[in-house]
Amino acid sequence: MSESVSEPAAAECPTGAAVSVPVTACVLIIGNEILSGRTQDVNLAYLAKTLNEVGIRVMEARVIRDDERAIVDAVNACRVVYDYVFTTGGIGPTHDDITSACIARAFGVPIVRDPEAERLMRVHYGGVGLNAARLKMADVPQGSSLIENPVSSAPGFQIGNVIVLAGVPRILQAMVDGLKGRLRGGETVLSRTVSAFTTESAIAAGLSAVQDRYPQVEIGSYPFARSGRFGTSLVSRSTDADALAAAVDDILALLQGMGVDPIRDDAPSAA
Known part of the structure; x- marks a missing residue:
């Protein structure tokens, strides 16, 4: 499968009639706080329901610790199997928010400061409180396209068939709602x-x-x-x-x- 997602294909069944090929997805939930039990994940249910509405079927979900090797391996394993890979969590301002850097490593590209992401954050914070830690959230893998965050401005991003979302449920839901128009789905279940x-x-x-x-x-x-x-x-x-x-x-x-x-x-x- 190529890293860019094409329109759903139609396969031939034994009788010769066209059969719609399901558009599939995997969700990678990233965060030690989920694995420790400190935080209860609510994002998977929202993603699965919303994606199904646009004809994308979640076929697998994994919870991944905040570990570079674990994240890179999971992303690379899943992006060649499924049409889409959605990740949640790990794109905040702190030292343990390593998802963006891990996605860059998985794709073999550098992490770069996105000018539009930085502009959005400067507008949002108005020059007050925009420190180096927050500016880290404007760093994305080279070649990514941004995913709007209408709640707190720090964007998610997409590279290839991997879509990287925030872990905070309210922010994730706003990002996903804005994504619907650019996701290519198949038949609704x-x-x-x-x-x-x-x-x-x-x-x-x-x-x-x-x-x-x-x-x-x-x-x-x-x-x-x-x-x-x-x-x-x-x-x-x-x-x-x-x-x-x-x-x-x-x-x-x-x-x-x-x-x-x-x-x-x-x-x-x-x-």
């Missing part, structure tokens, strides 16, 4: 959820048969407890709306055949 007061073991065999009939639909079962009762949520996901509807109909029929009424049947949504 649709999701429907059917929940019922029944156990996973009671429906396992029947659910397996439904999955076998609809290989293009991902079906997951997730137990829950509510008001002292145990139940199961059955989540079906697919880019094929007709197959999704048929699979859900079979799940509803399975439950009805067991004498179980669903307590929730969501309309299709991106998820």
Whole structure:
């Protein structure tokens, strides 16, 4: 795969019909504070949901310590496998914010002061408090394009298919919202959820048969407890709306055949 991301390709299936190739992504969550348990990550859920809405499927996520070799190795391993690699964290002003330098090393380019990034930060701080540590956030790998940060001005950046974002959730979300127009996605994955007061073991065999009939639909079962009762949520996901509807109909029929009424049947949504 080249380092620049092209439009999603269309492969040929055995019958000769074109099949959309999924656009894939990996998320690298960078920070010792995540691994220590001091900080709970909330960025992955937001990224996965938002990317799915534009037709990009998160296929893998890793949590990486603040270590140069670990970051470089993870970036280089993932950028040749997935269409996009998103990193979160490690682009702040302190000594342990090493993500930008690590991305530069992964691509074999120098880290440079970006004039536009510096200008934005000078405007934001108005000449007050703009010290060397903060100016470090204007340093990006040579050849990068900036990602706007409307919250605190210090930008993220993209180089090749690697997109580098802040770790602060509010800033990351603002960056991602501004990115949507330049991300190239494939078909949106649709999701429907059917929940019922029944156990996973009671429906396992029947659910397996439904999955076998609809290989293009991902079906997951997730137990829950509510008001002292145990139940199961059955989540079906697919880019094929007709197959999704048929699979859900079979799940509803399975439950009805067991004498179980669903307590929730969501309309299709991106998820």
